[in-house]
Amino acid sequence: MRTVVFAVLLSILCTTAFAQTTVAVFDFSYGEKEIQVEEMGRVPNTIVDIGLRVGAAIRQELGKNSQLQLVERERLDDLISEMGLSMTGIVDQEKAIKIGNMAGAKILVMGNYFELDNNLFINAKIIGTETSVLFAYTVKGSLKQDIQPLIEELVTQVSKIVYEKKNIIVAKEVREKSFEEKIVDVRAKLGVGKLPIINISINEKNLKRGVAFQVAATETAYLLQKLGFEVYEDLNKAEVKLEGSAFSEFGTRKGDLVSCKAGIDLKVLDLSTNRLLAVDREFATVVDIAEDVAASKALQKATQDLLLRLTPEFTNKWRRQAK
Numbered sequence: 001m002r003t004v005v006f007a008v009l010l011s012i013l014c015t016t017a018f019a020q021t022t023v024a025v026f027d028f029s030y031g032e033k034e035i036q037v038e039e040m041g042r043v044p045n046t047i048v049d050i051g052l053r054v055g056a057a058i059r060q061e062l063g064k065n066s067q068l069q070l071v072e073r074e075r076l077d078d079l080i081s082e083m084g085l086s087m088t089g090i091v092d093q094e095k096a097i098k099i100g101n102m103a104g105a106k107i108l109v110m111g112n113y114f115e116l117d118n119n120l121f122i123n124a125k126i127i128g129t130e131t132s133v134l135f136a137y138t139v140k141g142s143l144k145q146d147i148q149p150l151i152e153e154l155v156t157q158v159s160k161i162v163y164e165k166k167n168i169i170v171a172k173e174v175r176e177k178s179f180e181e182k183i184v185d186v187r188a189k190l191g192v193g194k195l196p197i198i199n200i201s202i203n204e205k206n207l208k209r210g211v212a213f214q215v216a217a218t219e220t221a222y223l224l225q226k227l228g229f230e231v232y233e234d235l236n237k238a239e240v241k242l243e244g245s246a247f248s249e250f251g252t253r254k255g256d257l258v259s260c261k262a263g264i265d266l267k268v269l270d271l272s273t274n275r276l277l278a279v280d281r282e283f284a285t286v287v288d289i290a291e292d293v294a295a296s297k298a299l300q301k302a303t304q305d306l307l308l309r310l311t312p313e314f315t316n317k318w319r320r321q322a323k
Contacts, residue, residue: 021170023062023162024071024105026080026096027055028122029112050113050147054122057155058109062162071103079103093127093134100129106170109158118143122150124158128169135161135169182308183226189312190227196318197230199238199271202264204246206295215299216246216264223307240277240318241269246303248295251285259287262298264306268314270321277321278314282306 028051055073062068079099093110100108111124120143126135137157141150162169177185202217220242221231232238244266251259265281284302288294 020067020069021107021166022069022071022103022105023107023109024076024100024103025055025059025062025073026076026108026110027051028110028124031112031114050120050122050151054111054113054124054151054154057151058124058158061155061159062109065159065163067166068162071100071105075103093125097127097129097132100127105129107162107166109162115143120147120150122154124154126158126161126165126169128171130171131169133169135165137161179304182304183223186227186308186311190315193319194322195227195229195315196240197232197238198224199232199235199241200224201241201243202246202266203244204248204299206248215248215296216303219300219303220307223304224311227311235271239271240314241271242266243269246299248299250291250295256289257287258289258291258294259285260291260294260298261285262295262302264299264302266306266310268310270318273321275321277317278310280306280310282309 030051059070059073063070076099079102083095083099096108096110106129108127108129109124110127111122113120113122115121119140121138121140123138124136127133137154139150139154139157141147200217200220202220204214204216224231235241244264246262246264248260248262251261253259261283262285263281263283265279267279268277269275270277282302282305284298284305286294286298286301288297
């Protein structure tokens with residue numbers, strides 16, 4: 001019973017973490033352009049403080065929502081500094097989106113403020129980094145009065161927009177189909193009809209170690225049998241031959257993680273006519289903690305992606321030629 005309860009709680013925690021949307025909140029900028037470092041001394045501290053206060057207040061409010069994950073201000077400062085901008089805010093939307101993407105943010109909150117006729121205007125923009133969807137809100141108040149109510153109103157409205165419009169601002173995630181769902185799709189494309197008997201000949205090597213594996217050939221046989229094909233090692237019993245080569249190689253290492261790249265190319269021959277039915281290639285990269293595992297998974301993925309695309313093509317062409 002305890003195991004079941006723990007599993008349920010773990011599932012809930014994982015789902016909550018997965019559902020989090022990353023948000024980057026920039027300090028608001030004074031005027032219509034970013035303040036460069038050499039200009040900092042010309043802007044009164046009280047004016048600069050407004051942008052800092054607005055940014056901090058929005059971060060504090062959005063941080064209360066467990067469905068949102070905020071990019072740390074220090075991380076944003078580092079990225080802004082790398083682009084040669086000051087840390088007093090950013091106005092250019094393209095630059096902000098670029099920084100947001102670098103920080104992994106799906107939503108940006110940015111804005112500016114200015115004085116006009118003894119009034120203070122604060123403009124906020126809420127932008128989707130992937131969709132470029134934009135919502136805006138502006139508050140206005142007298143410079144002779146306390147600006148805190150203005151900031152609080154803006155924070156409330158920005159938070160409301162993020163909460164209520166998140167599904168519009170953030171691009172919808174497209175769920176990748178499972179292996180079984182892909183098999184069903186390919187079977188539908190194959191339709192009703194005779195399937196050719198297959199022979200497989202794939203040379204496979206790990207380029208770094210020079211070791212021969214059989215991942216691609218094994219995965220090819222497994223997938224074709226799942227689709228209903230008969231696979232024979234005896235070439236004399238086959239009607240179609242799949243031949244080609246596959247490789248895997250070390251990519252990069254970052255900490256405990258290793259990436260490996262794999263590729264496969266295949267050509268499909270009608271053995272009765274020696275005609276080429278199809279030819280194609282595919283590449284894949286996979287990350288894992290073990291190099292051999294990453295290499296095998298990359299080969300498996302490349303082989304699956306290639307065959308799921310190639311099989312209906314060569315089968316239907318073989319049927320037409322067999323008539």
